[in-house]
Amino acid sequence: MEPTRLTVNGRTDIGQVRQENEDSIYCHCDEEKPFAFIVVADGMGGYTGGATASGIATKALAANLDGLLSPNFLSASLAEQQLLLQATLLEGVEQANREIIDTKQTRPEFSQMGTTLVVAVIWQNFLIVAHVGDSRAYLWNPYGLQRLTRDHSVVQEMIDAGQMTSEQAQSSQVRNHITRALGIAEPVEACINSWNLKESALLLLCSDGLTEYADDHAIERILATHRPALDSVDHFIDFANTDGGRDNISVGIIEFCQRAGAIAEFDGNAITLKPAQKHDVTVRKNQHSGN
Template sequence: MTLELQAAVDAGRARSNNEDSVATDPETSLAVLADGMGGYNAGEVASNMATSFICTELGRWLREASAQAGDQDVRRAMDICVDNANRAIFNAANSNPQYAGMGTTLVVALFRDGRLLVGHVGDSRAYRLRAGRLQQITRDHSLLQEQIDAGLITPEQAAFSANKNLVTRAVGVEDTVLLETHQHDVQPGDVYLLCSDGLSDMLDDNTIAQILQSHESLETLCASLIEAANDAGGKDNISVILVRVGGGTTAAPRSWWPFRR
């Protein structure tokens, strides 16, 4: 299995600062995305702490232990790294008044041996495009999703709700956090998208699917997704990570990494 990765971040059209952050470790097939929250530049601090800490620490563990580690070991390593990042952000928020109340959403995607292990906190998402069909493979930790699950509103009504940005779970807000983790089989030709709500709030699933099938270049696809979200209003920061799965024998992933924020 070969992997091709591409990432991009954009401030959007309504905000001057960027509180999204992305990071990858191509050697270990790891991708991390976070969408920060908090006053001043606290959201930017929280998201950067989360992506940098998790990519560095989990990447180091994977390089040292991945060959012998089973899936349960990897899940536990993900939990521990996220818990440590959560405590670091929580402690920083409580020791510095400027960062009080800061936190971040999180999506962590790890590809290994024909499987994807994806963990998330909050309303940043992971999608899979397979054979032309786009499927959301994470479920938002948000008030809006709880209302949908309870039958109080329909998904169509949710698109116009004023409660879009109210998450029920975030990294760094409390002294503990629960990472929701699921495993998926990976097939050659799959394209996986990690994104912040700056993308998913602006574009519906059909539009995202059409864009993902419009070009061969992942760099062009990232740019097209961001351009479409901005054309639809660009009301928030927009971050995307794309991972395309190829066939053949196992090899080091190819990576194009234009910047990191």
């Protein structure tokens, strides 16, 4: 088996309308080990509040994941490493949520802030993705595009109930209304899925500043045609800005190179973290001008 090779690129852009970028992105690729991750957060709650919340989230996740490759981790079995990775990711999500809530309590001007979150980590050929809100992760390989996350949003619930099509959701007046976010309540309700990758692939993470304009067909076309693959980051941002750029746009890509084999397989290890008492929430993102 050929060794796993990972490369990463990411960028956030203010867009064409907003006065401040409330998105945050953090990308990391280890120089020696097959380990990489991307964190994307899309803040809300006013200009400064949104940027603060998304910044807290990306920093908290990065701090947890940056320290993962300890001697204890590297000496563990692959199964144990996967469990350690999952636990580290969960701890980071919970820490980010806690820090945002704590900041809101001490800074009244940030009382409405919160953020979406999507984070993807690859260790060797193991991929794990966590998300809260409507920032997304996609996987593309020569067999096609697979969306790895399901939006926590009002329109997604309507699609699931058969009350709206995906095409109608693109122009819905409630398309920016999300049902989960970091910084709303404890404990946080996050979804975590994992896969074993058996095929060279591209992993895309993005905020809804991209998916506001690019449907799955457009995303697949850009990932399939632009090379070097990591340059697709710039093509995605240009695509959204050309079509209007009404929101901030964040895009990150991990290029996973592995031996030839089968399509990435979902291993069935799907986890939804449920709070002891459900906190119902519907949050409208982007509450300031420029909606």
